[in-house]
Every structure is written in C-alpha cells, then in structure tokens.
Amino acid sequence: MTTALTEQTLGSLACLIPGATRVFRHYKLDFCCGGDTPLRDAALQRNLDAQTIADELAALESESTTEPDWRNVPVGSLIDYLLERFHERHREQFPELIRLATRVEQVHGNKADCPTGLAEHLWCMQQELESHMLKEEQILFPMLRRDMQLPQTQGPIAVMRYEHDQHGAALQRLAELTDDITPPANACNTWRALYRGLEELRGDLMQHIHLENNILFAQASAH
Template structure:
C-alpha cells in the first residue's frame, strides 16, 4: 500500500488504494474514471489547480483513513469473470432499478420549476440522453462484450482478444460520453446543490443524481481501469 501520493500518481491508481479519494476528486472535478489514467501533474496544469494544497488534503485524508478499519478489495487480483458478475449484479442492477424512477423526478421538477429555474430544461434533456446511453450500453456489455471476456478467460487466443479490444474501444468511447454528460449535470446544478427554498422533490432529485454519478463513476472505473486494462 502506498505511503503517500504524489503528482505522478494517476487518479485511477489512487482510487484503487484509497476509494474515498473519489469524494475529493469530484469536489475538484478531477476525472478518475474515463480520463483517470493521466498523472495528476497534467490535470493540475490543465485545470489550473494548485498542486500542493490538493496533495496535502489528499494525503492527510489518506493518513486518517489508513488508521481506520477498512476491508480493501484488490480488484486487480479478481478474475475477470468474477469482476463482471460484480459489475452486473451491483452497478447494472442499480441502473435497472434507479433510472426509470429518477427520470420521473427529473421530469417533475422540470415541469414544476422549469420556468423559474431554466437550467432544469437542460438537466431534463441531459438526464434522458444519459438514461438512453446507459441502457443501450449495459445491454451491449451483457449480450456482446462480457460473454467474449468470459470465453477468453477459459479459452484465450489472439483472435478473440482482438475482438475484445475492438469492442472495448467502443465501450470506452461510450464511457467518455456518459462521463461528459454527468460532468455537465454537476456543473449546471452547482454540484447538485438545490436552491435554499427547494421543495422535497427538488432535494430528492439532486441527491439521487449525485448517487447516480458516484455509482456510474465507480462502474466506469472498474471497467476502464481494471477489467479492460488487465486483458
């Protein structure tokens, strides 16, 4: 386990060791899933972020976290088939249960508050675009790509691996698109912070959107930075 993090570490590397770092990265709008394989030094320059303050905050939180009792999952050590099962039963199942009812909330607050809060029109459009993307994406994974990976695990060969790499390239592009939508949703909602006088439906919608973002980013991280990278 790392003793401390430097600007040469990537967000993806850090998340594997210190999952709670995702909170800090989200606050700073640092990508740890789709573009998580770039060194923090590049991210700091691109976003004009003062490196020392972020690294101090990150390492202070990590030092405190290390003293607590945590069950660490070494995703790199898990067989691809088991990781796929985890993704399906955890992240795909979450999307299956959450997208439709959350869509109703997004539509409700747009209809009720859209005239006074114009950004809700864009939020409504973005959410339903994301919903369609994720539904088509998870179906493709479960019916096309994941079976190829499981087959390769038991019967590895170069031709099958090439098919998987081609398919994974398309999935990673879709991950980028979903990540961009989520980032825009966070931006227009002021980090999913409802107005002071927001009704309960407004607050519930924003809280559930924040949960959707967290789950989706972890979902993408496990695929891009663990499952696909280890093939």
C-alpha cells in the same frame, strides 16, 4: 511517500487506495474517463494543491477497509459485481429520476434556477447507457469470461472506452444544468430528493466506469 502519490495517475490511485474515489469526487477530479492523468497534473488543472490531496490519500491508505482489491479478484467475480451493483442499479435509478425531474420542471419552470431540460437529458443518458450495458452484457463480458487474452476483445473494449467518455461528457452536462447538483436554498422536497438521487447516480456511474476502464479493460489489454 505522499510526494510519490502525486506522480501516480488518478486511475491507479483509485485502484490502489480504497476510499480514494470519494476524495477525488470531493475535489471534482475525474478518475474514471481521466484516469490516465497524474494527480499532480489533475490538481494543477483545477488550481488545487496536489500535496494536500496526496496527504488525504496517505491517511486513507493507513486505514483498514473491507473494500476488496478488485485487481486481485477473478474476472468473473468482478463482472458479476459490475452487473449486480451498477447495471441493475442504473436501471432502477433512471425512471424515478426522470419522473422527479419532469415534476420539478412542470412546477418550477418559471424560476430562473429551474433545471430546464434535465428530464430530457436524463432520458437521453438512460437510452445511451442502456445500449452500452447491453453491448457489454451480450458481447464483451461473455468474451472476457471465456478468455481475457482473446485479441478480438480489443475492438469492443475500444468502443466501450469511447462510450465511457461520452458518459463522462453527459455527467458534465448534468452538472451544468443543476449548478453542480446543488439545490437552491428554497428548493422543495421533490427538488432536493431529485438532487440527492442525481448525486448518487453520478457517484455510481463514475465508480462503474473506473472499475471497467482502470481494472477490467486494463487487465484485458495487458495480455
């Protein structure tokens, strides 16, 4: 059974097994923008043992969970969840993270491990994500609510997927600026609070992209 899991894509496993996304984040496997990559290949690229990861996923699969199978949820309910759980949350996250990052750079800018440029990067991420979410809220989501089979949804979906790849690149840059969101040993409380918030943002954004790319958009494209 677990051998078969290594042949499946990260995106399909993330849909299939509740908790799989947590395992993938632990191993730094990109299940959102890289969702089309089989587990075996993704593990190979990072010099990881695919079978070990598959065994962890199989153990998760046998556990009971309250997480709904989003593939079987009505499209309107999934969109409502995306708006409430991720769109609203991201709008809350960025102002505070930018404030904390600015503070850390002002106070610790003379230290070699200071994440110089982080506040500006977060500001750019905020602008790009806000523009992206507005396009979904004003154009794509209303179209999908009306009719998942409309052929004219494919253009906006292609644009959203492209922008998701850009968000993935922004997360990679975020990791580079912050030593993979690892605070130095002598980091102050503000610095640690900032990195806890960044870790939460990264997890939320990856889950957000996964649900759109691998479930919502995939279902619309399958019609």
